[in-house]
Amino acid sequence: MKKSVACLLMAALFLLGACFGYAKEGGKEEFRVAAKAAALIEPYSGRILYLQNGDERLPMASTTKIMTALSVLLHGSPEDRVVIDKAVVGVEGSSIYLEAGEEMSVEDLLYGLLLRSGNDAAEALALYAGKGERASFIGTMNEDARALGLENSQFQNPHGLPAAGHYTSAADLAKISAAAFNQPLFRQIVASERHTIPWSTHNFDRAMRNKNKMLGLYEGANGVKTGYTKEAGRCLVSAAERDGMQLIAVVLGCPNWWEESAKLLDYGFAGFEMVEILKGEEPLGTIRVQGSVESIPVLPAEGLSIPLGLDEGAQIALNLDEGLRAPIAKGQALGYARVMAGGEEICRVKLISGEEAFGLLGQLQRGIAELMRAWLS
DSSP states (O other): OOOOEEEEEEEOOOOOOOOOOOOOBTSSTTOOOSSSEEEEEETTTTEEEEEESTTOOBOOGGGHHHHHHHHHHHHSOTTOEEEOOGGGTTOSSSOOOOOTTOEEEHHHHHHHHHTSOOHHHHHHHHHHHTTTOHHHHHHHHHHHHHHTTOSSOBOSSSSOOOOTTOBBOHHHHHHHHHHHHTSHHHHHHHTOSEEEEOOTTSSSOEEEEOSOTHHHHSTTEEEEEEEEETTTEEEEEEEEEETTEEEEEEEESOTTHHHHHHHHHHHHHHHEEEEEEEOTTSOOEEEEOBTOSOEEEEEESSOEEEEEETTOOEEEEEEEOTTOBSOBOTTOEEEEEEEEETTEEEEEEEEEESSOBOOHHHHHHHHHHHHHHHHHO
């Protein structure tokens, strides 16, 4: 199997940011998932490999808690201690049986949130990260969703119990899960089959088992979160890693959630493989900047691998800042590389200078210095 990587050099205004690439809606025509909506994403490049009703706004039950965990990790600290407020005790639905006045770390509450799907843990974390204001934290969840570029998600609570105006889409939930998966503690928690957290008012601890049965059913499974309400049906975000490729699958309104999630992950592992597109030490070309006779190598600031279909190629377009002028420092930002596949932009990678570029005066001074060193030696 040959992977083609074509490089184009173009000058354009430097724009910051990244974007998610999409597979065509439904992926291959013959492949379907028995769910209201589904998505498949590779989280580190952000490439979406499959969509089915990807933008339909749907209730998502306790998979909401992925966004809750992400916002807590973005705005809080796992080591912080939380004194449980009486307002969160006895919240409807799944619970880790928090008691008013007990003290617990944010990390332990996150385990209770993601393994046992504790609605009381969700409310406790909302009060913590909202600095005592639940509504403030819910506002933060929505702001974080907007920062990810999501247009089909809105949160009214931190746990996913039915509420008017509380929804997401399969594509949005895939992106939320990908962002969360880039948090090391989140990955650690959702991959855990069992965990124990303290229960200070008892002579035993809270022992909890992960509700996500995919961890034991699917080879390479390492996450993420289940969800169910009568309104939403069975919802599952599952994750697995095989042969160096990490995938996250989303199914919403899916009666056979384990089987259909496994089928969706199988589709990804069978149809795609990770390909190294950029190497951090390898120049993509050279440019000559204004005010200098020297050419400088253009490097990606970091390496990049993306998932490609078995007969699919990738393209790289180098977009350089306008008006680049010497002197240029080694490591200075020069623009960005657009990485494309399947006719869509997958992501952007910062470009930097691999060497210094001196202005004409600097070149003269450097030449004199080199002559002096040679003469003195």
